[in-house]
Amino acid sequence: MTQVSITLNGRTVAADVPARTSLADFIRDHQALTGTHLGCEHGVCGACTILIDGKPSRSCITLAAAADGSEVRTIEGFDDDPLMGVLRRWMNEKHGVQCGFCTPGMMIMARDIVARLPDADRSRIRLELTGNLCRCTGYVGIVDAIEAALKERRTAR
Amino acid sequence: MKPVAFDYKRPASLDEALALIKGNDGSTKLLAGGQSLGPMLNLRMVQPTLIVDVARLKELVGVAETKDGVTVGAAVRHAAIEDGEVPDVANGLLRRVAGGIAYRAVRNRGTIGGSLSHADPAGDWAPVMMALDAVVVARGGAGARDIPAGRFVQGPLATALEADEIAQSVRIPRLSPDAKWGQVKLCRKPGEFAESLAVVVIDRKRRAIRAVVTSPRHAPTYLAGTAQLIDGLKGWSADAEQKIKDAVAADLKASKLVGDDPYRLQIHRVTVARAVREALS
Numbered sequence: 384m385t386q387v388s389i390t391l392n393g394r395t396v397a398a399d400v401p402a403r404t405s406l407a408d409f410i411r412d413h414q415a416l417t418g419t420h421l422g423c424e425h426g427v428c429g430a431c432t433i434l435i436d437g438k439p440s441r442s443c444i445t446l447a448a449a450a451d452g453s454e455v456r457t458i459e460g461f462d463d464d465p466l467m468g469v470l471r472r473w474m475n476e477k478h479g480v481q482c483g484f485c486t487p488g489m490m491i492m493a494r495d496i497v498a499r500l501p502d503a504d505r506s507r508i509r510l511e512l513t514g515n516l517c518r519c520t521g522y523v524g525i526v527d528a529i530e531a532a533l534k535e536r537r538t539a540r
Numbered sequence: 541m542k543p544v545a546f547d548y549k550r551p552a553s554l555d556e557a558l559a560l561i562k563g564n565d566g567s568t569k570l571l572a573g574g575q576s577l578g579p580m581l582n583l584r585m586v587q588p589t590l591i592v593d594v595a596r597l598k599e600l601v602g603v604a605e606t607k608d609g610v611t612v613g614a615a616v617r618h619a620a621i622e623d624g625e626v627p628d629v630a631n632g633l634l635r636r637v638a639g640g641i642a643y644r645a646v647r648n649r650g651t652i653g654g655s656l657s658h659a660d661p662a663g664d665w666a667p668v669m670m671a672l673d674a675v676v677v678a679r680g681g682a683g684a685r686d687i688p689a690g691r692f693v694q695g696p697l698a699t700a701l702e703a704d705e706i707a708q709s710v711r712i713p714r715l716s717p718d719a720k721w722g723q724v725k726l727c728r729k730p731g732e733f734a735e736s737l738a739v740v741v742i743d744r745k746r747r748a749i750r751a752v753v754t755s756p757r758h759a760p761t762y763l764a765g766t767a768q769l770i771d772g773l774k775g776w777s778a779d780a781e782q783k784i785k786d787a788v789a790a791d792l793k794a795s796k797l798v799g800d801d802p803y804r805l806q807i808h809r810v811t812v813a814r815a816v817r818e819a820l821s
Contacts, residue, residue: 401545402547402591403544403545405542405582408542424582425578425579439644439645444578444581445574445649446571446574446578448548448593449574449593510730511644513729514645514646514731
């Protein structure tokens with residue numbers, strides 16, 4: 384067993400878990416936050432993407448023990464986040480959500496793209512999203528939503 | 541899709557880490573970013589009894605620039621190189637390569653030393669470090685030793701590191717200001733393992749002309765005859781392209797890495813030719 388202590392969506396949580404526990408399983412099974420989805424469990428599909436110390440990371444291939452002491456933010460941790468609010472509105476407007484399975488990872492990546500690459504064009508958005516799979520193949524709506532959010536922020540600045 | 545049970549230790553110093561892997565029979569695995577080891581653990585392709593997490597060791601995260609080049613700590617993450625936090629002594633090649641590794645969420649955790657030590661044949665850093673004549677600094681119980689990148693990767697998932705050694709840093713020589721490079725990855729989708737990955741460096745001032753190619757099927761390899769041909773090229777032309785493709789085919793035939801597979805041969809010929817074209821443009 385390994386002692387893991389992280390800040391999860393602003394709250395300090397600690398638990399003794401088997402060393403092999405992934406950060407995703409720690410979040411879902413030990414902390415009962417099931418917004419983080421597990422698709423492929425080998426780092427390909429992007430559904431489990433969360434923020435570790437502010438940076439998008441795959442929680443399925445990161446050991447909980449390796450994240451010990453980190454600040455972790457999951458899809459449940461963005462209720463009051465202004466940028467996520469903008470993205471939520473555009474995802475709704477542009478029909479970016481179909482079955483919803485990929486959506487938590489897509490939202491985390493979308494927010495990272497908008498914050499990190501304020502001048503990204505459509506092809507750059509698509510390139511940055513290649514690590515997140517949507518099995519509904521609803522990419523057009525998702526790319527539209529990110530593009531609209533970027534345009535809105537460019538107009539505002 | 542869950543790993544086998546194992547113990548986990550996060551030593552506080554490199555010496556402590558070396559003590560933990562002393563006499564390692566292969567059942568102890570080092571963990572840095574975990575972006576290759578993580579999937580292999582989940583798929584149970586690797587079943588260690590102990591994981592030693594070296595990602596935070598201060599001896600492994602430093603970056604030091606000199607007039608001759610830069611020494612990059614093994615646990616420096618790809619995203620830090622992509623974002624220009626590491627001086628790009630290779631005239632932009634390091635940033636290009638870092639930014640093309642898998643996906644941003646992977647680059648945020650994956651490390652340069654981890655990628656080299658894991659030695660996946662489709663890994664991005666090994667062929668680049670070979671083309672740049674970089675040196676891997678390995679630390680073992682007996683001290684440090686230099687391993688030239690050209691001798692570091694010995695085959696798919698096999699390196700010159702002993703089981704009780706840790707890659708501490710990579711020493712990357714500085715290219716001449718007018719040195720050129722080309723790097724071409726052939727993937728069906730960006731971020732995938734490349735079917736063929738070619739790196740060409742033309743540094744005439746340092747008399748260093750290198751062409752390296754790799755794929756998921758074999759370790760990265762120098763193309764010596766191709767490099768010699770590139771040295772004599774005045775510029776890009778249809779004739780030059782054909783000569784390069786012929787030279788690649790001849791080098792690969794001699795290396796016996798690709799066999800007679802016409803598809804493998806063809807994609808390597810194309811990526812190397814495109815990399816030369818990029819370097820010459």
